[in-house]
Amino acid sequence: MTITIQLPLTLESIKPLQAGDVFLLTGRLLTARDAAHKRLIAELESGQKPPIDLKDETLYYVGPAPAKLGQPLGPAGPTTSGRMDPFTPQLLKLGVRGLIGKGYRSDRVKQALIEHNAVYFAAVGGAAALLARQITSAEVVAYADLGTEAIRRLEVEDFPVIVVNDCHGGDAYADGRKQFEIIHE
Amino acid sequence: MTLRQLSVRHIETAVQELIKESAYKLPADYLAAMRAAEEREASKTGRIMLTTLLDNADYAEVEQIPTCQDTGMAILMLEIGQDVHLVDGNLTDAINAGVRAGYADLRKSVVGDPLERTNTADNAPAIIHTDIVPGNKVTLTLAMKGFGAELMSRMQMFPANGGVEAVKAFVIETIELAGPNACPPVIVGVGLGSSFDGVGLLAKKALMRPLGQPSPKPHLAQLEQELLNSINDLGIGPQGFGGTVTALAVHIESFATHIAALPVAVNLNCSAPRRATVVL
Numbered sequence: 001m002t003i004t005i006q007l008p009l010t011l012e013s014i015k016p017l018q019a020g021d022v023f024l025l026t027g028r029l030l031t032a033r034d035a036a037h038k039r040l041i042a043e044l045e046s047g048q049k050p051p052i053d054l055k056d057e058t059l060y061y062v063g064p065a066p067a068k069l070g071q072p073l074g075p076a077g078p079t080t081s082g083r084m085d086p087f088t089p090q091l092l093k094l095g096v097r098g099l100i101g102k103g104y105r106s107d108r109v110k111q112a113l114i115e116h117n118a119v120y121f122a123a124v125g126g127a128a129a130l131l132a133r134q135i136t137s138a139e140v141v142a143y144a145d146l147g148t149e150a151i152r153r154l155e156v157e158d159f160p161v162i163v164v165n166d167c168h169g170g171d172a173y174a175d176g177r178k179q180f181e182i183i184h185e
Numbered sequence: 186m187t188l189r190q191l192s193v194r195h196i197e198t199a200v201q202e203l204i205k206e207s208a209y210k211l212p213a214d215y216l217a218a219m220r221a222a223e224e225r226e227a228s229k230t231g232r233i234m235l236t237t238l239l240d241n242a243d244y245a246e247v248e249q250i251p252t253c254q255d256t257g258m259a260i261l262m263l264e265i266g267q268d269v270h271l272v273d274g275n276l277t278d279a280i281n282a283g284v285r286a287g288y289a290d291l292r293k294s295v296v297g298d299p300l301e302r303t304n305t306a307d308n309a310p311a312i313i314h315t316d317i318v319p320g321n322k323v324t325l326t327l328a329m330k331g332f333g334a335e336l337m338s339r340m341q342m343f344p345a346n347g348g349v350e351a352v353k354a355f356v357i358e359t360i361e362l363a364g365p366n367a368c369p370p371v372i373v374g375v376g377l378g379s380s381f382d383g384v385g386l387l388a389k390k391a392l393m394r395p396l397g398q399p400s401p402k403p404h405l406a407q408l409e410q411e412l413l414n415s416i417n418d419l420g421i422g423p424q425g426f427g428g429t430v431t432a433l434a435v436h437i438e439s440f441a442t443h444i445a446a447l448p449v450a451v452n453l454n455c456s457a458p459r460r461a462t463v464v465l
Contacts, residue, residue: 020230020426035302065254065292074292075245075254080333080366102333103366103425124237124424125333125368126456128254129245147304148254148292162230162426173365176427180228181420 004158008056009097014119017163019170023121024158029058029100030141033079035149037087044090051142052151054091058098063148064138065128073138073154077128078102081120085109092116100161104173110165121161122172134159189321190270191465193279196325199463200283200311203327204259207459208251208291211242214395215372215433215458222370222423222430231428235370238423238456253457256291257329259284259311262393266320281309294332314386322464326393329459334371337363340385340450347447352377353412359451360416360432365425368455372396373416373435376450377405378442388452391436393460400437409435 005013007027017023030052032040040050061081065074081101088099089112097118102125105113113120123131134156142151164172216239223235245252261280265271273279288308295309296302318324339359343351356375363371376387399406412435422428442448 063254063292063294065251065256066290068250068290075251077254079255080336082366083336102368104364122365122424124234124241125365126253127237127241129248129250129252130237130241132250133244147306148294149304173425173427176228176230176422176425177420178427179420180422180427180429182418184418 002160007058007098007156009058009119010056011117014097014117014167017119017166019163019166019172020175021163022160023163024160025058026157026159027155029060029098029154029156031060031062031064031152031154033061033063033149034083035146036143036151037084039143041087041090050094055095056097057095058100059091059096060154061099061101064132064152067138073132073135075128076132076135078123078125081105088112092118105165110169110171113165113167114169117167119163119167120165122164123159123161131159187321188268188270189266190272191323192273193271193276194273195465196276196323197279197283199325199465200259200261200280200327201287203325203461203463204284204287204291204329207327207329207461208256209249210246211252211457212395212460214397216242218396218433219370222433226423226428226430228422228426228428230426231423231430234423234426235430251291252459253331254292255294255331255333255457256288257331257459258295259288259308260328260330260389261311261313262326262390263313263315264318264324265315266322267317268321269323277313280311280313284309284311324462324464326462327460328389328393331455331457334363334367334453334455337367338388338450338452340388340448342381343447343449345445345447349408351447352449353415355449356412356435356451357415357419359453360421361419363453364421367453368457369421369425370423370430370433370456372454372458373412373432374452374454375412375435375437376452377437377439377448379440379448380442381448383440384448384450385452387438387440388450391438392452392454392458394436396434402439405437405439409437
């Protein structure tokens with residue numbers, strides 16, 4: 001039986017999470033990918049207040065497909081997280097508690113996860129149709145002009161993720177590979 | 186061979202139909218390879234990832250929704266018979282009209298300028314490659330190329346005497362750098378030879394070859410198998426969580442090259458390798 005974690009995350013709820021653990025997420029999160037990150041950071045650097053409060057938020061790196069009639073959102077799987085790396089430490093400093101994407105993070109991001117007590121999850125890349133089934137509502141809350149790259153508020157229910165980098169330095173990609181790599185001398 | 190007239194309107198419709206059918210349905214040869222991978226994957230987490238991706242493919246087909254939100258940029262490869270006369274307008278415009286219609290309900294993933302980065306809002310333009318071939322038919326191959334894997338693709342101009350060792354090291358290094366980013370298990374398209382411009386296209390064409398078909402050139406078929414084994418020994422596994430299936434196949438396409446050089450390109454395809462071909 002997979003454990004369900006409530007969103008928004010809290011300091012207490014993320015502390016026990018270990019790299020490699022599988023969870024279901026239920027609650028609210030925000031979407032943001034390349035263009036939204038760039039604009040958000042540019043606004044912050046020019047001294048503006050961010051358009052949404054980021055404290056304890058979970059950011060999902062996704063550019064969803066358009067919704068079919070009667071559905072909240074179209075297929076919505078994770079995009080490659082590494083492209084957000086240059087911006088991520090600043091957002092963690094503002095209180096972002098969780099990140100969802102796929103792929104490697106930089107050493108700087110992994111360090112910032114430890115420093116600010118945050119967690120990086122992966123969702124299954126390419127399983128966008130199934131993941132969309134776990135999204136119960138979607139609403140654009142900032143940067144509507146960015147289309148698929150706008151910031152959306154999503155409500156999710158039993159949204160499956162794996163902890164990649166926990167707040168203690170654990171790394172599921174490194175651990176997994178170590179177990180199966182065959183080294184030829 | 187008699188000269189044949191073909192309306193570009195037929196090409197426009199064919200492009201639209203290929204997009205519709207590829208967005209919701211992954212190729213049968215790919216799904217068969219994934220089911221075989223699910224059988225042999227040694228990692229439990231890895232098997233769960235493969236099962237999830239197969240379930241996702243089934244669900245998308247039943248619901249008629251895209252398998253992946255990134256329905257890519259449209260890449261069209263045309264083999265145009267030299268005895269075909271294309272009529273009723275401009276071929277490029279017709280292909281792009283087909284792309285706009287095909288992507289109407291799909292994500293718009295194209296920006297008009299790589300630096301200014303404003304979304305074109307209709308997923309046009311397509312990337313179009315044409316070959317003139319004998320005959321009076323037009324063969325149209327579509328790739329809806331996701332850019333998670335495209336971004337992890339690489340090319341390198343090695344000197345003439347780099348040899349097969351340089352090729353192997355470069356391919357392996359590319360897969361290691363890509364890791365989980367390219368949504369493994371990946372399909373690896375390798376271009377060897379030609380020139381700087383040509384080698385990338387060879388790698389792309391290698392990705393268009395159905396799975397389960399080794400290169401007809403024996404030395405390349407052997408290299409494909411050898412590279413596949415080395416890649417799977419890396420242990421990256423499905424979605425990068427560790428495992429024995431990191432790639433489903435390595436395909437190599439080659440062409441003559443200059444006495445000075447050994448060009449190599451590695452183009453990756455992800456867990457949503459959408460491609461389709463039609464002959465008009």
